Amino acid sequence: MIFLIEIDFNIDYKDKQLFSRRCSLRINNRSIKTPLLWLGHPIGFEPRPWEHFPMDTLMVNAYDILMKPKIYNKVCETGIHKFLNFDGLVMMDSGGFVFQKKEELDVEPSKIIELYEKAGPDIGVVLDHPLSIQKSMSDNRKRWKKTLQNTDFMIKNNGDIALMPVLHGYTLNELKKACKEVRKINDNPKIIGLGSLVPLLFNMKVSKKLKFKNCRNFVIDATRLVREEFPNSLLHTFGVGSTKTMHLMFSLGVDSLDSTGWRLKAAYGNIQLPGVSDRNPTPRNNGRASLSDGEKIILDECECPTCMGKSLEQKIKSLDGPFPPRALHNAYVYNQELENYVKSLEQGKSKEFAEGRLKPGFFSKSFDYLVNIKYI
């Protein structure tokens, strides 16, 4: 098989305290250092954060393009970078998850490959069928079988797109088997994804049929397993790049994450701040806390495009108003948190930093579990 894509992925530095690492990725003529965070952008919607502050990576979804013929034609004509007016790296997700959720139609992998070839994203995700926490083991096994068939088809019919195979498994044995099956199709993938973790990490209602002892510990074990199975590949875990979970996942040795949380939280009226959970800008009766005096001091320092040049009162007013300025603020904080993590990694202090971000809090025990694995 001839691969026309040029991808280089090298590990530059491995953290001694936990599993974090710093790597270099080069795809065609674009170079970048990991860890990476890809903010998810729904095509056709505002705001477009890269038009307001520098961004290196962006994730879009094939679903948004395939469902809108006008956009499809335009993207195919100009290419995705030009269409978005974005110079950084673009990852295109296959839309498998959305198609599955909406039960609209069963998209063919050939359609996705065709779109990738024409749109030219830097990374194209294999059409996968994420597992469901509501379904039985055997239903989920069928989903994985379909994902594996798509992986085989897409890698064999790929032209010059860097394709990311995605692993799924709700037991460690199944995940190990999945790694082996993907390796049979591509023995040394430069990029590998891991999916189906979102509901487990965020404590959603999991069917008893799946027999998880501790969902969040499973996420940690599963990620470690895949990290060890593919030590030299860029590892991307899907959907778990919140301002809190990013520190947990990077500490596990994950190189790359994505999130649409910057928009979702803004849609609920919530803002993000470094090291602080979701907050309402002003008191509201929705079960979420509003800003404390200490958090107002943190907000006062924010220099995002929404907050810049404003007094604290003006900032709060803008963030309490329409969706776009609040989403933009959140996007900026997500990127800032990535930068803060990278800085701590470069200083050899990522363990202390991640601990400070995760403890106390919802992921406190998960962090302890991870530290325990490292020091066994």
Ligand SMILES: [Zn+2]
């Ligand atoms: Zn701000």
